[in-house]
Amino acid sequence: MRFMVIVKATAASEAGIEATEQELVDMLAFNEELVKAGVLLAGEGLYPSSRGARVFFDGDERTVVDGPFTETKELIAGFWLLDVKSLEECVEWVKRVPNTSGGHSQIEVRQVIESEDFANAPQELVDRENELRAQQGYPTARG
Amino acid sequence: MATDARRAVEAVWRIESARLIAGLARMVRDVGLAEELAQDALVSALEQWPGTGIPRNPGAWLMTAAKNRAVDQIRRRRNYQRKLEQIGRDTARDHVPDASTGVGDIDDDLLRLVFTACHPVLSTEARVALTLRLLGGLTTGEIARAFLVPEATVAQRIVRAKKTLAKAGVPFEVPAEDERAARLASVLGVIYLIFNEGYSATAGDDWMRPALCEDALRLARVLAGLAPREPEVHGLVALLEIQASRSRARVGPNGEPVLLMEQNRARWDRLLIRRGLASLERAEALGGPAGPYALQAAIAACHARARTPEDTDWARIAALYEALALVAPSPVVELNHAVAIGMALGPAVALELVDELVDVPALKDYHLLPSVRGDLLAKLGRHAEARVEFERAAAMTRNGRERTLLLARAAACRPGPAGCQVQEPPV
Numbered sequence: 298m299r300f301m302v303i304v305k306a307t308a309a310s311e312a313g314i315e316a317t318e319q320e321l322v323d324m325l326a327f328n329e330e331l332v333k334a335g336v337l338l339a340g341e342g343l344y345p346s347s348r349g350a351r352v353f354f355d356g357d358e359r360t361v362v363d364g365p366f367t368e369t370k371e372l373i374a375g376f377w378l379l380d381v382k383s384l385e386e387c388v389e390w391v392k393r394v395p396n397t398s399g400g401h402s403q404i405e406v407r408q409v410i411e412s413e414d415f416a417n418a419p420q421e422l423v424d425r426e427n428e429l430r431a432q433q434g435y436p437t438a439r440g
Numbered sequence: 441m442a443t444d445a446r447r448a449v450e451a452v453w454r455i456e457s458a459r460l461i462a463g464l465a466r467m468v469r470d471v472g473l474a475e476e477l478a479q480d481a482l483v484s485a486l487e488q489w490p491g492t493g494i495p496r497n498p499g500a501w502l503m504t505a506a507k508n509r510a511v512d513q514i515r516r517r518r519n520y521q522r523k524l525e526q527i528g529r530d531t532a533r534d535h536v537p538d539a540s541t542g543v544g545d546i547d548d549d550l551l552r553l554v555f556t557a558c559h560p561v562l563s564t565e566a567r568v569a570l571t572l573r574l575l576g577g578l579t580t581g582e583i584a585r586a587f588l589v590p591e592a593t594v595a596q597r598i599v600r601a602k603k604t605l606a607k608a609g610v611p612f613e614v615p616a617e618d619e620r621a622a623r624l625a626s627v628l629g630v631i632y633l634i635f636n637e638g639y640s641a642t643a644g645d646d647w648m649r650p651a652l653c654e655d656a657l658r659l660a661r662v663l664a665g666l667a668p669r670e671p672e673v674h675g676l677v678a679l680l681e682i683q684a685s686r687s688r689a690r691v692g693p694n695g696e697p698v699l700l701m702e703q704n705r706a707r708w709d710r711l712l713i714r715r716g717l718a719s720l721e722r723a724e725a726l727g728g729p730a731g732p733y734a735l736q737a738a739i740a741a742c743h744a745r746a747r748t749p750e751d752t753d754w755a756r757i758a759a760l761y762e763a764l765a766l767v768a769p770s771p772v773v774e775l776n777h778a779v780a781i782g783m784a785l786g787p788a789v790a791l792e793l794v795d796e797l798v799d800v801p802a803l804k805d806y807h808l809l810p811s812v813r814g815d816l817l818a819k820l821g822r823h824a825e826a827r828v829e830f831e832r833a834a835a836m837t838r839n840g841r842e843r844t845l846l847l848a849r850a851a852a853c854r855p856g857p858a859g860c861q862v863q864e865p866p867v
Contacts, residue, residue: 333547334455335661338711382654385451389498411688425706 299338299409300379300387304394306346306372307402311365313345323395331379336390342375370403384408445490453482456499457577458662462549464506465612471556472602473513475574481506550575551666552612558627561608566601567630569594575662576655586652587637624667628676628733631659635680639687640839647697647841653684664719674723675734681716682740685709697841701749713744732768735760754784771800772808779812787819807836811846818853827853 316324331337347365366372381387384406391404457478464474481502495501557570572578572586580598584591615623638652660677667673689703698704720741723734730738739760746752761777774797782790794813803809814829830850834843 333662333665335658335665338715380654380658382454383447383451385447386454389448389451389455 298381298383298387299411300381300384301407301409302377302379302387302391303373303405303407304342304375304377305403305405306369306374307400308369309398309400310374311345311347311369311372313347317397320395320397323397327393327395330393331377331390336379336381338378338380340375340377343373346372378409446486448494449482449485449489452485452494452498452502454577456502457482458550458553458575459499459546460502460506461574462553463503463546464510465553465556466545466549467507468510469612471553471574471605471610471612473510475602477506477509478502480509547666548614550662551614554627554663554666555614555623556605556610556612558623558630559605559608559610560623560626561610562601562604564630564633566597566604567626568634569597570601571630571659572634572655573598575659578655586649586655624670624672627663628672631656631663632676632680632733634659635683639683640842645840647691647695647839648687650687653680653687656680657684669726671723671726671728672731672733674719674726675731675737678716678719678723678737679733679740681712681719682737682744685712685716685744695841697845700743705747705749708744716744717741729767730763732764735764735767739764752783754780758784771797771803772806775803775806775809775812782816782819787816791816791820805836807833807842807846809833810836814849814853818849823853826850 328337328340331340345365349364349366351362351364351366353360353362379387379390381390387406391406394404396402460478460481461471461474464477465471468474468477484505485498485502489495553574554571557574558567562570568587569583572583573580578586580594581591584594587594614620635653635656638649638654638656640648657677657680660673660680664673664677685708686700686703688709689705689707690698692698716737720734720737723737724730739757742753742757742760758777758780761773761780765773765777775794778790778793778797781793791813794809794816797803797809798813810829811833814826814833817823817826817829827850830846830853834846834850837843837846
């Protein structure tokens, strides 16, 4: 099973404060653990929302709003893609994410839909979707 | 809820058990005893954690619990030795376990455990069971279900394997340079066997058992982290990642097998292909002549790179099989080489090659030989002979899904345009 491990933003991440050397060391050690255990498929960190934008939909209307966005807890600061046996195993890994600065933060775990789980989609659509993935590739795995 | 706690403990076990057993084995110098100590610690965890919650560092908790038991055992042994001394016997110096495990050491311990579980003194079945148990963190029940054998059989296999290791006095160490290559080949062979059993189940009603493929792939990735300078380890990872990328396309809507040339390539997993190609590059970058796994990965990569079946570079695949036949000669490789030649140069040339293999004893019960032969005969328009071959192959396979497929191909053998059918390389 694949899970997307979503790291929620914090005031510090939104402020664009760079990680301290200790934070980098700890995170690298954790990533090494993931690789050594054979569970890391991909992972990236994101810039603050000040470098992003949102598009709001209302019927045919499209409204673009540039970042930064205020509700920090709902923003995403990074993610991992893990290949594990169960939700419990994924949670167990997430509990080990270092919290070097000791502050409050949140990580959300969500299961990835595999194409065989698209029960209601016509096979032809699933295949076209996969064809598209084949052409465009996929997020690059760092593991 | 108790079941939730139990599942959480099982997840911890999946993550920690191999390191726990490896660390204990270095301490007590006995893999069987180490595994028992680890199991005892797990039982303690299952008793205590539902009430106390999972400790902050569950791995350390389990290690401490197991070490305490180990020390108790050694003390008991010491008391026994004292009694022996009283009747005037010499005793060796007490062996005091080293309870300090540095972070770097654990990788060495894991590598030692890998080599021990796959030691040539054990039967292949024992190596497989022990590897899944000690390194994959699987229960005997899970292993039994994966291989469709009774749980008691697996339990017995593991007990016997531990006894064999103890009796042979197999040291808990990474093999010396002069035997390392042969020992590594055994490790890679065990992981590949596990993957293959999941990928093309030799018996039963399922064409695939994906969980077993996942276990093998994870073991291979772990091994690549433990032995990063070994090109063949990366070759194996590459092969498994690329093979696994086809999993979704290999099974039809009703669970029937779909052959390589008929698979919908849009269903191949691009992320796994990309990872596989990266591992293959790593294997090649380490230099030296390509080993059997890197060569098989290179063949799998040819298929992975072909956007359509028509794009397949059969000449290159045939050349790679020729190279593979030199480093790992086997009639199965010869058979696959013949299939590739058939695709590159036509069925008549290939049939000549296959006919040379018909009397090879090693292929006597190999259902893919008549299956390939039937395919070539059908392409040459010799339908009556083709049907006989497909029926023979159907009678030989132990996999229900495959039997159905082969009988369907036998039934389809009538004069008319022949479809292009290629066997997935069974090696």
